[in-house]
Amino acid sequence: MTNLEKYNNAFVETFEITPDQLEGLKYQDIEAWDSVGHMSLIAALEDAFDIMMDTDDIIDFSSYKKGMEILAKADYGVDF
Amino acid sequence: MAITEPIGGRYVELRCCTEADAEFTRALRQNSEFMKYLPAIDNTVEQQRAWIRSQREKPGDYFFVVWDKAGSRIGTISIYDVHGDRAESGRLAIKGDNAFQGIEAQILSFRFAFGELGLECIDSFIFADNERAIRFNKQFGGRQYPPCTDESGRAIIKCENWREDFEKADRRLSSILYRDKKH
Numbered sequence: 001m002t003n004l005e006k007y008n009n010a011f012v013e014t015f016e017i018t019p020d021q022l023e024g025l026k027y028q029d030i031e032a033w034d035s036v037g038h039m040s041l042i043a044a045l046e047d048a049f050d051i052m053m054d055t056d057d058i059i060d061f062s063s064y065k066k067g068m069e070i071l072a073k074a075d076y077g078v079d080f
Numbered sequence: 081m082a083i084t085e086p087i088g089g090r091y092v093e094l095r096c097c098t099e100a101d102a103e104f105t106r107a108l109r110q111n112s113e114f115m116k117y118l119p120a121i122d123n124t125v126e127q128q129r130a131w132i133r134s135q136r137e138k139p140g141d142y143f144f145v146v147w148d149k150a151g152s153r154i155g156t157i158s159i160y161d162v163h164g165d166r167a168e169s170g171r172l173a174i175k176g177d178n179a180f181q182g183i184e185a186q187i188l189s190f191r192f193a194f195g196e197l198g199l200e201c202i203d204s205f206i207f208a209d210n211e212r213a214i215r216f217n218k219q220f221g222g223r224q225y226p227p228c229t230d231e232s233g234r235a236i237i238k239c240e241n242w243r244e245d246f247e248k249a250d251r252r253l254s255s256i257l258y259r260d261k262k263h
Binding site: 027031034035036038039042043052054055056058059062 | 176178179180181182183211212215216218219253256257258259261
């Protein structure tokens with residue numbers, strides 16, 4: 001599975017959405033992405049990529065797109 | 081009942097509601113997002129001030145305004161009806177700009193209830209169609225019972241948050257909220 005597929009899967013499975021909903025998706029855009037959903041998403045991504053995210057990055061993780069930028073940082077080194 | 085010292089966290093602070101919060105707390109309860117699931121209030125600012133004055137004197141009723149670290153009010157949360165080793169939690173209405181603010185507000189209020197007040201169980205009553213609040217309560221270790229009907233015929237779920245369940249949830253959530261910052 002590519003990193004992009006792992007990333008997308010975390011969203012799809014956590015929020016029970018379809019891949020076509022990912023583009024442009026932001027925190028609180030959908031009911032499932034509330035504070036509870038956010039914690040679950042972070043847990044899923046940390047498992048998928050075997051990383052531990054910084055709290056500031058967890059807070060800044062405000063959208064599907066922003067999340068990719070964060071995970072691509074040297075701290076986490078996820079290549080998309 | 082009012083405590084003078086705020087309850088401080090990393091992301092929010094809980095401060096007992098004062099008359100200066102009357103406009104904010106009244107406006108929050110008239111916000112369409114919260115009106116669906118909180119009892120409606122239809123009063124004037126002066127009536128809200130009077131209610132706050134009375135609430136501050138009421139034993140076993142702790143009504144907090146949630147402040148963010150930039151110094152803005154973002155919501156309310158409450159522990160009230162303290163009786164024996166139990167109380168009720170509610171008046172929860174928070175509009176934060178990140179996921180941690182609401183979560184920490186609940187953690188701080190429960191730590192106050194179980195730690196400072198020495199309680200063993202906090203009850204909440206949530207409308208059965210308020211899925212968001214039900215999910216929120218569950219992540220703090222809430223035990224939830226099948227719906228019953230309130231006096232107006234609306235389905236309502238009773239949730240119990242026991243100390244030991246909350247303490248497990250607190251450890252799990254704190255491992256994320258209070259990680260050492262890298263920068």
